[in-house]
Amino acid sequence: MTDYIIPFLMLLIIVYGGVRGVDVFDAMCRGIKDGMGVCAGIFPAMLIMLTAVSMLRASGGSELISYALTPVARLLGIPGECIPLALLRPFSGSGALSIGSEIIKSAGADSYPGRVAAVMLGASETSFYTIAVYSAYLGLKNTAYTLPAALSADFAAFVMSGVAVRLLMQ
Amino acid sequence: MIMTCVIGAMLALAVIFGGVTGNIGEVSQAALDGAKQAVTLLLNIGGTICLWNGLLEIMNRSGLSGHISKLLQPIIRLLFGSYAKDEECLRYISQNMSANLLGLGSAATPAGLKAAKRLQQLSRERGERPHGVFLLIVINTASLQLLPTTVAAVRASMGSARPFDILPAVWLASAVSVAAGITAVGIFRAVSKK
Structure with a gap:
């Protein structure tokens, strides 16, 4: 079922664009050029993060951290490997993408931890960054309950990632 | 600022654990590997990011x-x-x-x-x-x-x-x-x- 979504959506977007008189090729080229800017934007943080993750893994430190966090993970019903991802996610989007891709790689893309990591990445956002951008723009001195509410949403996303993968994919 | 602390802590742990476990040679090698991995990852996902941006541009114009x-x-x-x-x-x-x-x-x-x-x-x-x-x-x-x-x-x-x-x-x-x-x-x- 999920195999159909992407090809059909692409066809729909292109046909609808053509029907409405959009220069589809020109629009795509323009959008792709913007996409290269997006790639350039996420690259620096990704390089730093992957270097640090890779060094920590080689030292044997990441196994120890995963092991130490296993009780917490068990309580939340998510794999131990995914806890560092959950901790970093609210702070850095590209950092989380780097850690997530490392988990997906080492545990296997279609393994349980690999899938939970992917769902966690897909179901959450960089909360601290978002709050910072909005409150700076609005000149908000007091964001009241915004941060705890945003973190509740993140927490729900992480716990549900484990539940959803077990429920829908195993 | 938070990211500075995160990266700093990760590197400190890598050096300490690497020294204690005698894996410091691997840690040194990993510093080079990590940077290479970042380039590989970007090459792997960059195409999809760009393609999707292109399709979204059509959706906006149509x-x-x-x-x-x-x-x-x-x-x-x-x-x-x-x-x-x-x-x-x-x-x-x-x-x-x-x-x-x-x-x-x-x-x-x-x-x-x-x-x-x-x-x-x-x-x-x-x-x-x-x-x-x-x-x-x-x-x-x-x-x-x-x-x-x-x-x-x-x-x-x-x-x-x-x-x-x-x-x-x-x-x-x-x-x-x-x-x-x-x-x-x-x-x-x-x-x-x-």
Whole structure:
């Protein structure tokens, strides 16, 4: 079922664009050029993060951290490997993408931890960054309950990632 | 600043553990590998990011994004109550949400900021606390994205048989997360009175 979504959506977007008189090729080229800017934007943080993750893994430190966090993970019903991802996610989007891709790689893309990591990445956002951008723009001195509410949403996303993968994919 | 501490702590742990376990040679090698991995990862997912941006540009020019915005307006009226009666406010919030649904962060933020400004202005005029602003920010900190194409690209590059088979699980987890955020705002708002 999920195999159909992407090809059909692409066809729909292109046909609808053509029907409405959009220069589809020109629009795509323009959008792709913007996409290269997006790639350039996420690259620096990704390089730093992957270097640090890779060094920590080689030292044997990441196994120890995963092991130490296993009780917490068990309580939340998510794999131990995914806890560092959950901790970093609210702070850095590209950092989380780097850690997530490392988990997906080492545990296997279609393994349980690999899938939970992917769902966690897909179901959450960089909360601290978002709050910072909005409150700076609005000149908000007091964001009241915004941060705890945003973190509740993140927490729900992480716990549900484990539940959803077990429920829908195993 | 937080990221500086995170990276600093990771490197300190890597050096300490590497020294203690005698793996320092591997740690040294890993510093080079990590940088190479970043380039490989970007090459693997960059194409998908660009392709999707191209398709989104077609959707913007053809008015398909506009249709999605319209579809969202009943939900926005439900969430923002009397604030959604303001035409400008409703338009910006719906643009913000539709861009988020499509995974177009660069378009979502400008629309979201305009919506937040308008909400702030309205609550000032009414002499109320800006609960609408807080709700909008919280919704923006949760993920509404329908197609996590970047994550799917990562999975594809790591040998997943079906990179998009996470979709139903992502939708379920996202929906619960957004609902939790909205509920939390409701609870905090009730507790803080007015």
